[in-house]
Amino acid sequence: MTTDDDERPSFWRENWLWVVVPVVVAVAVIGWLLLSGDGSVSPFTYDGY
Structure with a gap:
């Protein structure tokens, strides 16, 4: 059981x-x-079309 307890924290430390x-x-x-859905902060301006 100690091996599982030791491996699990190290796994999370390496892969978090x-x-x-x-x-x-x-x-x-x-x-x-x-935010872009408001139209005020929109990378795609559909207002012109």
């Missing part, structure tokens, strides 16, 4: 970026899409 980075990117993209 693979969990944190996708979550941060997803939140950033969703937030950017929500």
Whole structure:
């Protein structure tokens, strides 16, 4: 049982970026899409068409 306890924390210490980075990117993209939906902060201007 001690081997499982020792491997699990080391696994998370080495691979926490693979969990944190996708979550941060997803939140950033969703937030950017929500902000761009207003039209004031929009990379795609549909108002001209």
